[in-house]
Amino acid sequence: xxxxxxxxxxxxxxxxxxxxxxxxxxxxxxxxxxxxxxxxxxxxxxxxxxxxxxxxxxxxxxxxxxxxxxxxxxxxxxxxxxxxxxxxxxxxxxxxxxxxxxxxxxxxxxxxxxxxxxxxxxxxxxxxxxxxxxxxxxxxxxxxxxxxxxxxxxxxxxxxxxxxxxxxxxxxxxxxxxxxxxxxxxxxxxxxxxxxxxx
Numbered sequence: 208x209x210x211x212x213x214x215x216x217x218x219x220x221x222x223x224x225x226x227x228x229x230x231x232x233x234x235x236x237x238x239x240x241x242x243x244x245x246x247x248x249x250x251x252x253x254x255x256x257x258x259x260x261x262x263x264x265x266x267x268x269x270x271x272x273x274x275x276x277x278x279x280x281x282x283x284x285x286x287x288x289x290x291x292x293x294x295x296x297x298x299x300x301x302x303x304x305x306x307x308x309x310x311x312x313x314x315x316x317x318x319x320x321x322x323x324x325x326x327x328x329x330x331x332x333x334x335x336x337x338x339x340x341x342x343x344x345x346x347x348x349x350x351x352x353x354x355x356x357x358x359x360x361x362x363x364x365x366x367x368x369x370x371x372x373x374x375x376x377x378x379x380x381x382x383x384x385x386x387x388x389x390x391x392x393x394x395x396x397x398x399x400x401x402x403x404x405x406x
């Protein structure tokens with residue numbers, strides 16, 4: 208028995224279409240895994256950053272109100288760990304974004320804005336802590352009161368607006384995350400439809 212040329216052609220079409228469909232479905236599966244595991248979890252961490260920032264700010268305020276040097280040192284001892292936790296969340300998102308490679312240069316610009324706003328806020332917060340450190344190293348109550356007053360002004364006038372900038376930058380990044388996720392979902396839907404029509 209020798210197969211007719213039309214049977215050979217149909218068999219080849221089935222093989223080619225099956226292979227193309229398998230490749231398309233594998234790509235959709237990879238995208239969904241990236242979207243719902245790496246990308247979404249990293250974005251959830253980003254959403255929690257604002258709560259972490261408020262905790263950091265509250266720690267600074269508690270340090271402003273400390274009545275003894277021992278209390279001040281105990282309160283501020285947690286600041287480096289809190290700061291590192293926040294940067295780790297941003298780094299996890301950056302790594303997930305690189306793996307997804309879907310946001311393009313716009314996402315990287317927004318991510319850079321988040322990093323810069325965080326750097327600016329933490330620099331201002333360190334200045335406040337530095338002024339408070341001088342409260343306990345001062346030689347007179349008047350000098351200590353002056354340093355405390357400067358720290359309070361700095362925390363209110365400088366660090367406060369920078370915290371708002373962090374909030375605005377994070378909101379922009381989360382909007383970008385939503386757009387990237389929507390684009391990935393829509394692309395996957397189009398791929399499934401094209402494959403179905405082809406089959």
